[in-house]
Amino acid sequence: MPHFIRFSGIATVALLAWSSGQAAALHALITDRDRAPMADTVLMLVPTDPSRDAAAAPQAAPQVMDQVKLQFNPQVMVIGKGGQVAFPNSDTVAHQVYSFSTPKRFSLGLYRGLPYAPVVFDQPGLVVLGCNIHDFMLGYVYVAESPYFGKSNERGEVHVADIPAGTYALKAWGPRFKEQEAQVLQQVTLRGDETLDVTLKLDRMLSPLRNPAAKPGKLRY
Ligand SMILES: [Cu+2]
Known part of the structure; x- marks a missing residue:
């Protein structure tokens, strides 16, 4: 039977663990206070023991954040430290991608x-992307502070596999968060052989829903 834990009034967590093979894994369902699934939410497991090496192994291949119809696609991406992202432009109009965020300041003329090499992100934290030509273009690269992370799909589901046994802070960030850094939801301890099933209902850490962003109108893309 799952048991429910309320903490700090910001989220409700149901935990249900069972044994399933060798490595630990995490299944999470992320919803808002109305129980609506929240897509594009970054979830990370950060070791609570600071002596544990939480460095991510370099990625084999760069990730791709395209620009299609005057939008970043995908709009939210999570990568490990040292990860690389290519920013192709598939529109016919030119874009000028930049970020002023502390973990990675850069500008692509x-x-x-795709005239530029992938951008390397080696500091953890949120990197907000914009385009100097189209002010409404907004993208996010979250550089995770540990190798154990995922991003929720349209159903609000996140799956993280191959997690070593240990105790972790479960941290989340998404575009609707009030803060620009990941928020601690709960501490979890994983044995080496279990899958943890977690329901995360986010509440006060979210901004109220705003009206959808202004449409680009009759602009060409
Ligand atoms: Cu643009």
Whole structure:
């Protein structure tokens, strides 16, 4: 039977663990206070023992955040420290991608196609992306502070596999969060052979829903 834990009034967590093979894994369902599934939410397990090496292994291949119809696609991405992201432009108009965020300040001069090498992100935290030509374009690269992370799908589900046994802070961030850094939801302890099933109902850490962003109107793309 799952048991329910209320903590700090910001989220409710149901925990249900069972034994399933060798490595630990985490299944999470993320909802808002109305129990609506929340897509594009980054979830991380950060070891609570600071002596544990939480460095991510370098990625084999760069991730791709495209620009399609004047939007970043995907709009939210999570990568490990040292991860690389390519920013192709699939529109016919030129874009000029930049970020002023502390973990990665960069600027790619006006371009179409893919004239630049992937950008390397080696500091953890949120990197907010914009385009100097189209102010409404907004993208997010979250550089996770541990190798154990995932992003929720349209059903609000996140799956993280191959987690070593240990105690972790469960941290989350998404575009609707009030804060620009991941928020601690709960502490979890994983044995080496279990899958933890977690329901995370986010509440006060979220901004109220706003009206959808202004449409780009008749702009060409
Ligand atoms: Cu643009």
